[in-house]
Amino acid sequence: MADFQPLSASQLADSYDAVIIGSGGTGLSAAIQATELGLKVAVLEKETALGGNTNRASSGMNAAETNVQLHHGVIDNVADFFHETYKDGGKLNDKDMLGYFVYHSAPAIDWLADHGIKLDDITITGGMSKKRTHRPASMAPIGGFLVKSLLRVIAEEKIPVFNETKVTKLSQAEDGRVNGVEVEANGTKKHIAAKAVILATGGFGASKDYMKRFRPDLLDYKTTNQPGATGDGLKLGEQVGAELMQMNLIQVHPTVQQDNPHVYLIGEAVRGEGAILINGEGKRFVNELNTRKIVSNAITALPEHSAYLILDQGIRDHVKAVEFYDQVGLVVHGDTIEDLAKKIKVDSANLQATVATWNEAVKNQKDTEFNRTTGMDRGIEKPGFFAIHIAPAIHYTMGGLHINTKTQVLDGNGDVIKGLFAAGEVAGGLHGNNRVGGNSIAETIIFGRQAGQQVTLYTQSLN
Structure with missing residues (x-):
């Protein structure tokens, strides 16, 4: 400040x-x-x-x-x-x-x-x-x-x-x-x-030492944390005999843009206001507002280990953070869904069908594919159309x-x-x-x- x-x-x-x-x-x-x-x-x-x-x-x-x-x-x-x-x-x-x-x-x-x-x-x-x-x-x-x-x-x-x-x-x-x-x-x-x-x-x-001690499987994951998040308080506590608990419980956040050296967390509000996730084929594959653990695991299970968030101007109007994501170059723009599909190199017919099915689900307030019940206030209909490439990263230490x-x-x-x-x-x-x-x-x-x-x-x- x-x-x-x-x-x-x-x-x-x-x-x-x-x-x-x-x-x-x-x-x-x-x-x-x-x-x-x-x-x-x-x-x-x-x-x-x-x-x-x-x-x-x-x-x-x-x-x-x-x-x-x-x-x-x-x-x-x-x-x-x-x-x-x-x-x-x-x-x-x-x-x-x-x-x-x-x-x-x-x-x-x-x-x-x-x-x-x-x-x-x-x-x-x-x-x-x-x-x-x-x-x-x-x-x-x-x-x-x-x-x-x-x-x-x-x-x-x-x-x-x-x-x-x-x-x-x-x-x-x-x-x-x-x-x-x-x-x-x-x-x-x-x-x-x-x-x-x-x-x-x-x-x-952001502590490689604590990761090595408690979750070596996550050592190579990027983190959304600031560099100072190195567990200093835990070290100080341990010196005076404090007990550590649940240290293996580490949250991986599903939607993190990590194509650049700087890692950006794409906030959950983007999905909360109506965005969907698609795989490399241009299809949805999960209830986007399930718990972070479930959504992260679903993305990691994809062949490409990453996915795209798809949203429109209507959703963007409700999440001011998208302006920032765009400013730093994380947002792909398309005039139409077809145009957007070309830019992110997914099957255009698939993506158009996916969005049409989703808009129908929003209209009827019934997602028959993945039983999503929240974040359905608006469809993906208002030009322009946007995509953000994401993958899971270490986000939060519950222990x-x-x-x-x-x-x-x-x-x-x-x-x-x-x-x-x-x-x-x-x-x-x-x-x-x-x-x-x-x-x-x-x-x-x-x-x-x-x-x-x-x-x-x-x-x-x-x-």
Whole structure:
């Protein structure tokens, strides 16, 4: 964000009530919440840029029973949100974490709105039966919008954020409680005392070390993650005896454009607003809004291991991110379906028949081929016509540090490591074996706020 200037490490104080490691949605939410409850906090970020992986999120933030849904005529139920997420996660989700998450999703939307961060539009993602993916009315990608908006609040509240400041170690008192951090910045080392530390460092989707340890089969996959997603919080936690859980559960995102050195995730909202997937023969091969795991496996099973997203101007009008994808050269244009087929070298008659069958399915609200029931608000009829070449890539790490609903980090015996909290993608358990699109942004705000609240209670108990 151009107008927010992080501080240099030379301005670090010697002590804080709480040190928050990571400047994505989780870290920024935790910092705002803790500050508003009276704590003196600092946010430390190892990269130059702020925002971490949150910057790359494009679909939205899931929540149920919100006023925003009612304004759009969507009557939802928190219990449905719970059961669908539990089913989509292969029933491997930590039920307590999931319960806390779904019941605190609507208040999180309200909390953002209280800070002038309004998510007034809704869409749908795979595995959900209702439109519960909240996003800004401008339909801008959620991630950049959220980071920029949270940094505005951070600036207003004068919360210190330091970049290019890497935490190398957690310090502990004799009784084992975490009481500070060792940092490295500009080649110098410094110890900062803190009553508590929040790990908000994100996942390990860009860590070859952790992949080698837990999922060697994915070593050659590209990743949608920013280069800093190397599992630093897991390393820091492991040093003080934290338990890692479900580390083998890694989500591969089905729709990633990876023909260029820079990998671009094509957000689920593109399918949520009506796009279809076709194989090398120009035919559909899957319910495009099934879970990410199922859709990714279906693409990998194709002879070409890749597919094309097909959409029209009507769909494009509802997903502003497509403008960005086009700007960076990822979108193939066609005046007609026939023209588009030629450009992407698929059988023209097949593609025309596929689109015609799909438009009929949308008209009748019945997809006899693949039983798709969502993302059918509009067909593919309005010129121009567009295609984006995609294939699966490592996207999200469901496993991580074992925490409880209070975001307290647990050791191998299930005991709380006092003074250490974690939230967001660094923590495991919430998503089971498949994260639903729109749930990670919700997790950053819901559990970021919870970490801010729990750290406040913890530090008060020390006084």
